[in-house]
Amino acid sequence: MRREDGGSGAGRSGRARAADAAGLARPADLYGGTAVDEHPNSPTAAIDPHRVINTSRPGGGPAVPRDVLGGSSNLHRGILTSGTADQLAALTARGAQTPSACIQFVEGEKLRLYGSWGVAADWDAIADTALDSSLGGLVVSGGGAVIVDDATVDERVPPGVVRKHGGAYLGYPVHDRLGRVLGVCCAYDLRPREWTPEQMSAVAEAAEVATLLIGEQLARHELEQQHRFLDAVLESLHDGVTACDADGHVVFANERMRRLWADDPAGAEEPGLFRALGGERLRDEPVVRPGRTKRTRHYLMDAQPILGPEGQVVGAVQALQDVTRQRRAERFRSCELAVTTALAETPSIEAAGPRVLEAVVATLDWVHAELWMVDAAAGTIRAAARWSTPGWATGIPVPDALAHGQGLAGRAWQVDKPLWIRDVGRPQSLISPDTTQERLHTALAIPVHDGTGTIGVLTVFADAVEDPEDELVALMSGIAAHLGQFVERRRVEDLQRQLVRSKNEYLALIGHELRTPLTSISAYTELLREADEATLVRDGPRLIAVVERNALQLREIINELLELSALDAGHADVRRTPMDLAAVVRDVVDRTRQAIGGAPVVIDTDLPGELIVPGDRDRLRQIVENLLGSAVRYSPDGGHVEVSLRRAGRAAELAVSDAAADVPRDEREQLFTGGYRTSRGHDRTLPGSGLGLTLSRAVVERHHGSIELTGDGDGTTILVRLPLDVR
Template structure:
């Protein structure tokens, strides 16, 4: 026996295979045929090579209802699309004859994909077993044929048909499932799909090994982090591991994120199939769980306390992070100006979060304005917010009174009317109750304290005796025969009585304004003149210690009581002077638009403790810094300011910016814009 083996001539082997075989390229052009195929089809290799197979064997015009051509085309398309072997049922496919006309033939075809090293389909090997004799034998026996030969002749087509029926049943069963099912080869390349997999994958895994699945399908870990190709379920199955309930998130650009629970296991009993992967879409279940968890976290956040603005800022961030929105906002109803103003915003993209806030929104404009106007949730597509593709705006209400609007934005299309609407409505109900409780608690507590303190400390009968005492001490001080010791005692008495009288007058003003006994003398007022006058008085008192800078337009019309507004401006500037350090500047800013007139008074100095800010406007409240450093005052000025502002239909607030030691405290008064002043 020779030590060397003669090389195998594969072309000769192919052409000698006794079963009819044709090789097709990706365009279904005939590349080669073997001798058995030429004999079965009665066509030469020269007649067939280079022609489309469906053109080489067209339909029989005498039998246009025959499905043979259509079935063959569908089978080959499936092999091209899914890169899987396709076994066809026995079917009739007539063959053109050399002398004209067609000969009726029956075939048992099988088509097999040929893949290169990258998993790409290069050719299709199509075997077409001629079973015409078997079919005819079913209709009439062949005389003289031995029984054993007859059984053998019948066995192969029957087995082919049984195999096709079994495969078709399994395929139909798999296609009926909502679960994605994918069979893979030893490299993790998909070779078998069901209908759910074809719909989801849409060719993304063509020729891709297991390590490329996260990249091709945009798969991420459940927490949103990267998913290495070595840890994806199919890779683990190829290592022999049985994987269950592996949660992944699919983030295909331009589509909403979807959550899947992946299962995978190795396959060892079938050649060509090494692993099977199943993917269950649990997006809806995951969303419900996230929304429920979000509602619980918001309930904890609200119950934990803190200032209202801080709670709202944390709420919008929590909603965005936990429920998968790209941006969230809270718009507060500005009752003075009759518009919506954005008070809190969160965005997944930090650069987006730093965008300057938009202007006020009237009722009916954009998604927030429509939700406010209708007091109903509003879905919008393509809102005017940069690249946003969808928005859900839900009103935050207390009864029939809308307090604000919560808005969620998405960069991908979202389906209206799903569970997010119901959940966001529930969150808004929590926020509405929170805001209403904050307002009610503050008002009730303040009214109770005001009533008790007023009854205990102040009465109209005190004003007359105090005035008398003050007048008589002034007369006694003017007596020229009074000794120096007695004069000093009377001056102390006069100062104390004057201070006590001022407290009583302020208390009566506050009580009268809140109860309605004192009314405003409303008239057109140029608030700019009022503010400048208050600043001039402050400069006279401050001297060179502090600079008072005013930035105001020539006119700022409001409808109000000039005397009371002068009290507001004067008290705010005096308060700023009290706390401003030497050589600093108190800034007074006034501006107006079509909706409101805004007065801001700012000074640098000590930071106000967060827990004290909400109490600054309460009756007799004095902060810890004022008490510990002997700063004069009675805790009534800011209470009176708020009473006057609210009686004008306005609001007052305090905010701070900057670092400790360089804190800027800003008091802001907002009043409804008045009619334009007429100048003679």
């Protein structure tokens, strides 16, 4: 508490000296204390009004509860500071024409001195007095005025506190707005006196002034508490809240609102506040606005006018709930449904790709997407599908294939994990300069897996720079998982169909390819058994040669079937070591030329000097022999057979073409299945079991390569791709 005198400007020690000069005793004795130059037994000491028994005057207002009394000190100190309380005490003393006056407030079970006039300089030692042993306590407990003219004759004052010359006391309660007693405003004299009505009115009015000041302080304090409470509540909300005055000027925006509107509360005036000022009440009004980036954000808005006591509009309040995550979750579910529907309604990943990418682009609100599938044989990843938002810049360059580790898709394939590029325009962003010129910025690549490993990559592009978001990565990973499951499911279905077809073809093979030589062997054996000696001498060697030839053919078919079964089951031994494929092809071509002799078939070659691949030399030789032998057999009337070998990326490509044999397109898918022979092969009654290409396919697949039939109707080309690296 401050020590200066709020009324006269003189310090307490100065007032004490003034009181001594006027012949007045300092009132420390009235509080049971000791003045600097006096002793408690001094003849000038009269009465200690704060050391009496707890008696009460009949009547009076209600006493304040202890919980209210104990918690009010900060309020008193806030409005009745030492200067203000001292001024009020000085006015009280002058109005009551007494040498001393004081302002006291209840704190717990004590009365604390807050302001005084004419109190000794050492008043801190007696600043607190007990409620049950002071005249002020009588005022508090009785709730009304306590008037003592002469303490020596007042029956309410216990004899034990009455001193030689007596004394006078005049105290009035200070109330709060509910009528509860908070403190005491009192005046006193060391000598007995009769209080006049004017003096009593002066003290009563001073107590009323203190009551008004305390009431104002309590109201202000409660208002400030409400403001702080409301501010804390509004700042802690997840919703953005804005309020404006009657002129539409924003007077409040909480932290959430400032973040929602990019720290520009003026932007929050629209659309809700002005509509609310016009009298509208909005509830769950959808609002779509761009966020800090170009990304669209979704809100639900509530707004209503603020009405004054007369019903007039004095302002408006608006609340915005950010529901972007909920809307995005709804779109994500719709996207997954669209993806699963597209995959269920299409036979292949290439056919489903555009529909899947369209759903992804629409859901993410991005502009471009691509689906890449791994070509293991070629060691590349090929573009299987692409999709751009309608109206977007046309002609986004997409290469047909990327090498392992090349570009965004190739790098995602290489690292086998999601890649988020915040801005593809930055140097070394894995994106070609041609692509970055199309105003693309953020890119995301997600690997596609099946049960064996990475089989593809899904890439999407945005036209704005965006930071990584786990939700988007999770969505794309889920879609990639759907794609991987689709490919794996289709592969299983294809294998099941192939199994059924192979079963039928093997039965047909047994019924035709095996039965034919067996029939010949049986027939010629019967002829040999029934022939006479002359016939055996004459025709025996020829008949035995026929039996031998058919037996060899039967053995060849059985060996091929056993070999094919071992390869398909993974039991056949395939040893992959570095070998020169060009040398193997060159040797097979030379031997075939010698074998066909003068046949009108020309074999042309385009071979490199050397091409090293990891492979099984004997089995790769078997592939070349099968392909070249098939081409020669299907060209009995002459023609050209071309054999080429080249390096293509990370793969070796072997192509065997003939111009004479034209395989119908509807038979090309079945050409590599067990025992299948084309219709032209059956028509020409060409030699062969029909297992050569099937065996070739099995050997190629054990080398992690691929084999396919190409051509435009003017002949047939069988293309084999073998990887150049060990896998």
